[in-house]
Amino acid sequence: MIVVTGATGNVGRPLVRALAEAGEEVTAVSRRPADVPEGVRHVQADVAEPETLKPALEGADALFWMVVDNRDLNGRLLDLAKAGGVRRVVLLSSQGARTRPENPSHAPLRAMEEVVRESGLPWTILRPGGFASNAYAWAESIRTRRVAAAPFADVALPFIDPSDIGEVAARALTDAAHEGHAYVLTGPEPSTPRQRAAAIGDALGEPVRFVEQTREEARAQMLTFMPEPVVDGTLDILGEPLPEEQQVSPDVERVLGRAPRTFAEWAVRNVAAFR
Numbered sequence: 001m002i003v004v005t006g007a008t009g010n011v012g013r014p015l016v017r018a019l020a021e022a023g024e025e026v027t028a029v030s031r032r033p034a035d036v037p038e039g040v041r042h043v044q045a046d047v048a049e050p051e052t053l054k055p056a057l058e059g060a061d062a063l064f065w066m067v068v069d070n071r072d073l074n075g076r077l078l079d080l081a082k083a084g085g086v087r088r089v090v091l092l093s094s095q096g097a098r099t100r101p102e103n104p105s106h107a108p109l110r111a112m113e114e115v116v117r118e119s120g121l122p123w124t125i126l127r128p129g130g131f132a133s134n135a136y137a138w139a140e141s142i143r144t145r146r147v148a149a150a151p152f153a154d155v156a157l158p159f160i161d162p163s164d165i166g167e168v169a170a171r172a173l174t175d176a177a178h179e180g181h182a183y184v185l186t187g188p189e190p191s192t193p194r195q196r197a198a199a200i201g202d203a204l205g206e207p208v209r210f211v212e213q214t215r216e217e218a219r220a221q222m223l224t225f226m227p228e229p230v231v232d233g234t235l236d237i238l239g240e241p242l243p244e245e246q247q248v249s250p251d252v253e254r255v256l257g258r259a260p261r262t263f264a265e266w267a268v269r270n271v272a273a274f275r
Contacts, residue, residue: 129249160185168252
């Protein structure tokens, strides 16, 4: 049995679907009630309160783990997983844990990776770059005004479709060949915010006007829903990416045997959010 934490998120939802379609026994964990595919068990629990996870972990073989920003808490979660029978863990981390391990926004992720490596459990670490689904931040403005605003209009990064992350995670959870690997997950090509807004317009069949924000404007907006260190670290990557952060990684294709999906494909599949 495979336990998926964060089962209603941008990665967790396609992961649960992929596992269910493969005929795996799945327990989906989320803080709130959720609709899950037929045959999937749902357990309402909070990873910030490890004891609530006990019912989900009993009899589990593998665990998909969303990072909690607390080393002791993560250690406790892994202890519970081992006690429940878990023999494999797949951790969703971030590319920044590799490229910016000393940055306050990503140092905690690096620490969580160390907890997993030291747990004694077979592990796989996933390090995605930027998510295509970050474009949902434009949903309201595109729906109402056909406008998308972002900083660094022409800085390109290879954003990844979260469904590809979910499919890679499904392989790692079910195949021991991926144990001990840390995969960097990107899309097939770099794209700029201006290009991503245009791709959404193409999917809609209507132009979307792009407005470039200053770093300060974007920072003020992001601070309304993200902690300050995360905001500053994110803006550093978006505005001044390191060469490695702009490279396309081969890992999705290595694992799945196909190229990762483009942002344009993501936009077409999710266009209803922007209508």
